[in-house]
Amino acid sequence: AQTVTQSQPEMSVQEAETVTLSCTYDTSESDYYLFWYKQPPSRQMILVIRQEAYKQQNATENRFSVNFQKAAKSFSLKISDSQLGDAAMYFCAYRSDSNYQLIWGAGTKLIIKP
Amino acid sequence: EAQVTQNPRYLITVTGKKLTVTCSQNMNHEYMSWYRQDPGLGLRQIYYSMNVEVTDKGDVPEGYKVSRKEKRNFPLILESPSPNQTSLYFCASSWTGLTFEQYFGPGTRLTVT
Numbered sequence: 001a002q003t004v005t006q007s008q009p010e011m012s013v014q015e016a017e018t019v020t021l022s023c024t025y026d027t028s029e030s031d032y033y034l035f036w037y038k039q040p041p042s043r044q045m046i047l048v049i050r051q052e053a054y055k056q057q058n059a060t061e062n063r064f065s066v067n068f069q070k071a072a073k074s075f076s077l078k079i080s081d082s083q084l085g086d087a088a089m090y091f092c093a094y095r096s097d098s099n100y101q102l103i104w105g106a107g108t109k110l111i112i113k114p
Numbered sequence: 115e116a117q118v119t120q121n122p123r124y125l126i127t128v129t130g131k132k133l134t135v136t137c138s139q140n141m142n143h144e145y146m147s148w149y150r151q152d153p154g155l156g157l158r159q160i161y162y163s164m165n166v167e168v169t170d171k172g173d174v175p176e177g178y179k180v181s182r183k184e185k186r187n188f189p190l191i192l193e194s195p196s197p198n199q200t201s202l203y204f205c206a207s208s209w210t211g212l213t214f215e216q217y218f219g220p221g222t223r224l225t226v227t
Contacts, residue, residue, distance in 0.1 A: 004156075033214060078117065080204060088145035091156060095214065100164075101143050102216065104156035 002027045004094050006105035013082045014113050020067075021077045021108050023092030026114065031097035034075045039089040039107075048090070051075065079110075087112045116141045120205050120219035126193055128227055135190045135222050137205030143217070144210045146188040147172070148180065150201040151221075157204065163188055164210065197227040 003026045013019035026035070036048040047055075051059045051068050058066050067076045079086055092105040117213045127133055139146065147162040149172075158173030163182040177199055179191040188207075192199060205219040 006156075009154075043202065043221040043223075045206075045221075047215055050215070093157075099149075100146075100160050100165045100208070100210070100214070101162065102149075102157070104158070106154050 002029075002094055002096065002103050004092055004103050004105040006092055006108050008108045009106070010109045010111065011028055012111040013079075015082055015084060017078045017082055018078060019082055019110065021079075021090050021092075021110065023105055025073050025074045025075065025092070025103075027073070027078075027094065027096070029096050031082050033095045034099070035093040035095070035102070036064070036065075036066070036075075036077045037091045037093060037102050038086075040085075042095065045091075049077065084114060085111050086110060097101070101111070116171065116217070118205055118207055118217050118219040120203075120222050120226065122222060123150050124223045125221060126225045126227065129196055130194050133192050133195060133224075135192075135203060135205075135224070137188045137207075137219060138186050139188075139207040139217070140186065141203075141207065141209075141217065142185065143207035144185070145216075146207045147216070148178070148188070148190050149204045149206065150199075151204060152201050160190070160203075162224065192224075195224075200224060200226050203225065 032053045034051045038046045062079045089107045094103045144165045148160040149157040161180040162167045203222045206216040208216045
């Protein structure tokens with residue numbers, strides 16, 4: 001069975017600096033999708049970024065980028081120029097190419113220090 | 115506005131009193147799913163539905179029921195709630211296909227005493 005591990009329960013960063021959140025996963029499949037979701041205090045789940053496993057190029061969305069290492073089964077999220085509004089829980093999630101179920105990590109709480 | 119709605123947003127109930135959490139989406143999505151979120155565990159899938167009248171168990175289905183009689187609605191039913199079902203519940207929906215993004219409802223905070 002696939003698993004997703006986020007080893008950092010909590011991270012903090014100074015406003016305007018860069019922070020990297022870690023995620024590792026375990027799968028025997030070759031085709032899959034990886035996601036980072038943000039959950040602010042409002043509890044709403046917001047998709048931050050998505051990576052298709054068949055794409056070698058790392059996905060980027062404005063200040064958010066990923067470092068996807070397929071062989072190492074690693075999918076980290078880098079947030080540049082951190083802003084107070086980035087404070088939230090961040091979840092890493094995996095989906096295989098043959099199943100619509102999302103497998104989730106336990107989450108990382110990101111604190112932004114002003 | 116494209117959205118997934120859930121009701122109620124907050125619910126406090128007692129053990130054994132049947133309850134239903136409604137979920138509705140206005141995007142004509144085929145796929146719908148229920149998750150529960152518990153601290154330190156992330157989200158875990160309870161049930162999902164690939165289309166009308168097609169439902170299947172997720173990872174933690176015990177104590178829950180669902181139905182999918184209409185494409186837009188996917189209610190979650192707790193026939194006899196117990197305190198271990200105290201959790202934050204999310205409904206999500208998406209189109210089927212390789213381009214996949216799940217749209218989430220706002221969540222329902224359920225407390226069973």
